[in-house]
Amino acid sequence: GAGVSQSPSNKVTEKGKDVELRCDPISGHTALYWYRQSLGQGLEFLIYFQGNSAPDKSGLPSDRFSAERTGGSVSTLTIQRTQQEDSAVYLCASSPLAGGVDEQYFGPGTRLTVT
Amino acid sequence: GENVEQHPSTLSVQEGDSAVIKCTYSDSASNYFPWYKQELGKRPQLIIDIRSNVGEKKDQRIAVTLNKTAKHFSLHITETQPEDSAVYFCAASIASTLTFGKGTMLLVSP
Numbered sequence: 001g002a003g004v005s006q007s008p009s010n011k012v013t014e015k016g017k018d019v020e021l022r023c024d025p026i027s028g029h030t031a032l033y034w035y036r037q038s039l040g041q042g043l044e045f046l047i048y049f050q051g052n053s054a055p056d057k058s059g060l061p062s063d064r065f066s067a068e069r070t071g072g073s074v075s076t077l078t079i080q081r082t083q084q085e086d087s088a089v090y091l092c093a094s095s096p097l098a099g100g101v102d103e104q105y106f107g108p109g110t111r112l113t114v115t
Numbered sequence: 116g117e118n119v120e121q122h123p124s125t126l127s128v129q130e131g132d133s134a135v136i137k138c139t140y141s142d143s144a145s146n147y148f149p150w151y152k153q154e155l156g157k158r159p160q161l162i163i164d165i166r167s168n169v170g171e172k173k174d175q176r177i178a179v180t181l182n183k184t185a186k187h188f189s190l191h192i193t194e195t196q197p198e199d200s201a202v203y204f205c206a207a208s209i210a211s212t213l214t215f216g217k218g219t220m221l222l223v224s225p
Binding site: 031033035041042043044045048050055056058091097101102103104106107108109 | 160161213216
């Protein structure tokens with residue numbers, strides 16, 4: 001079946017602009033995660049959704065970052081007034097388990113470059 | 116919150132040798148420990164995981180050991196092959212979220 005997909009695959013934006021990144025999880029997966037991966041760094045947790053609610057937003061680095069999920073499926077990560085330090089690969093993952101934790105299936109990521 | 120340390124950051128081995136990557140975690144309540152492999156330009160993929168009620172798990176050339184008392188876990192790859200070259204991430208979980216280590220770049224030379 002189809003895996004996790006993300007769009008766009010690459011995004012170049014000017015400092016100060018807003019960007020939206022999209023994630024389509026595997027159908028039926030209730031849990032959805034956003035991570036940020038900077039060059040040479042690990043996977044930095046941003047936010048977790050269970051269904052449409054976000055029980056854990058602790059990883060969002062500032063109030064310029066927000067995310068939503070609708071219909072228990074597609075999620076959008078929005079970064080307002082982008083800064084150069086926001087440049088990174090943004091990865092989305094989904095998991096079938098409702099509560100607890102299990103294997104996470106990752107998307108291909110969106111490479112964001114802020115100039 | 117949880118903190119995961121991973122060592123070494125880079126590891127070079129000859130084909131056929133064994134490779135060991137070690138991680139420590141801070142929160143004794145963590146109960147799920149997966150390992151992900153990320154090849155260059157690709158997405159991370161789960162290769163093996165272990166839960167806190169077992170001490171060791173094997174899958175062909177890959178094994179993971181867990182010491183809950185010491186709060187550390189390790190990935191062991193035997194008979195390494197060039198296609199094992201990748202970045203490997205460990206992670207620890209409490210409840211529903213994962214905290215990842217910073218990764219180990221493994222290079223297997225033919």
